[in-house]
Amino acid sequence: MxxxxxxxxxxxxxxxxxxxxxxxxxxxxxxxxxxxxxxxxxxxxxxxxxxxxxxxxxxxxxxxxxxxxxxxxxxxxxxxxxxxxxxxxxxxxxxxxxxxxQFQPIKFGQNLWIVPSWSEAPDANAVNLMLDPGMAFGTGTHPTTSMCLTWLDAHPPKDKTVIDYGCGSGILALAASKLGAKEVKGTDIDPQAITASQQNAERNNATIEFELVKDFDAEPADILLANILAGPLKELAPEFFRLTKPKGSLILSGILTTQAKELIAHYQTLGFHLLEHNQLDEWTQLTFEKQ
Structure with a gap:
């Protein structure tokens, strides 16, 4: 028909x-x-x-x-x-x-691929995440997600603890897990995001704990990833400080380039040191180290 x-x-x-x-x-x-x-x-x-x-x-x-x-x-x-x-x-x-x-395998960095379930992995020896597009939650094609995935590929979190704050589809948590993190936790305010993340973790044989923000009570992590929006990122800065270990890495994305300067200054006043400032199209990804 x-x-x-x-x-x-x-x-x-x-x-x-x-x-x-x-x-x-x-x-x-x-x-x-x-x-x-x-x-x-x-x-x-x-x-x-x-x-x-x-x-x-x-x-x-x-x-x-x-x-x-x-x-x-x-x-x-x-x-x-x-x-x-x-x-x-x-x-x-x-x-x-x-x-x-519309959704073919996409490569991030040197060794990380997002592969839809109906496609074959272009490189069987690479780190391949099986992930299908879903409602509202990133599949890696947006610059903000792409920069976070590229950062993870360049800085594999081997034997480190990782938090994905605002997990959406769980894509960043999955990437961290597949790249060797010893423990990964994810959180979001939307129950649909938690369900989607849990399903994607099961599909990828990854052991990741996902909880709603209201139930989330994690210990500080070596790496905290947050790909959300500049407003919530500013509001959540004290919580991110609490959830990041001393000398730990804080990866922020979802930031328009025009918003970056103000957000950098805000985080620096809390005790974060800026390490990287990456841009792709009109978007910015920031890497901080907690002092």
Whole structure:
């Protein structure tokens, strides 16, 4: 059976209204996808994560006429009257394959790969993480995640303790475990993140303890990784100081380059020494050592 898919990328405030409009037009389904593959966000528990730029994708039976759908949607949301809706016809098999083909093995640094379950590992002797794309949580393609994975590859945490704070899919915790960490713990405020992380750990035969932040009571670690957002990173600085051992490493990401200077100064006042300041596109990753 063929489908017609209508896509539009909108700002956060329009994502749900557009979804409702598509459903009013008798869409078979509506899906939200992060338009920029941004890092972990922190929705309130029980709510649907919506990104600043969200692609809203609606599926319709191939027999429908597209223009009446667009007319109805834009009558409900006049601000989208001149929007550039993308319309395409999808066969079931082609649709699934096209989606899968977006996610091929990705290499980070010299020896670390993220490999979707439907792909073969390009290098069987490398460190391979089996990880499929999932709801809202990073698969390694965003610059903030990529820089953290590259850092782990360059600084393998062999025989060290590691905390992944804001674990999302558990990707950084998994990488640390596969790269030789003796103990890895992860935490997040979202139960979906904990479930996804636990499932990914099982798939990779990794022993990692994941808990909600409200239940998380870990001892200080040799390495703390936090790929979240600049606001929470600033608020959590005292907690990160507590959770990092003296001379331990603190790896922060999810920071826009324009936010880095203020965040560096804030952490330095707490007793962290800046070791690395890496940039990729408009994003920054910082490495500190606790004094």
């Amino acid at each position: 063929a489908w017609i898919q209508i896509n539009l990328t909108v700002e956060e405030k329009l994502a749900e209204p557009l979804s409702d409009a598509f459903m009013e037009a008798n869409a078979a389904s509506v899906t939200f996808m992060d338009a920029e593959d941004r890092p972990i966000y922190e929705p309130d528990l029980g709510t649907t994560p919506i990104w600043q730029q969200t692609t809203v994708m609606a599926l319709f039976d191939a027999e429908v006429e597209v223009q009446p759908i667009l007319n109805l949607v834009t009558s409900i949301l006049p601000e989208l009257k001149n929007a550039n809706f993308k319309v395409e016809v999808l066969e079931d098999k082609d649709w699934i394959r096209a989606w899968m083909d």
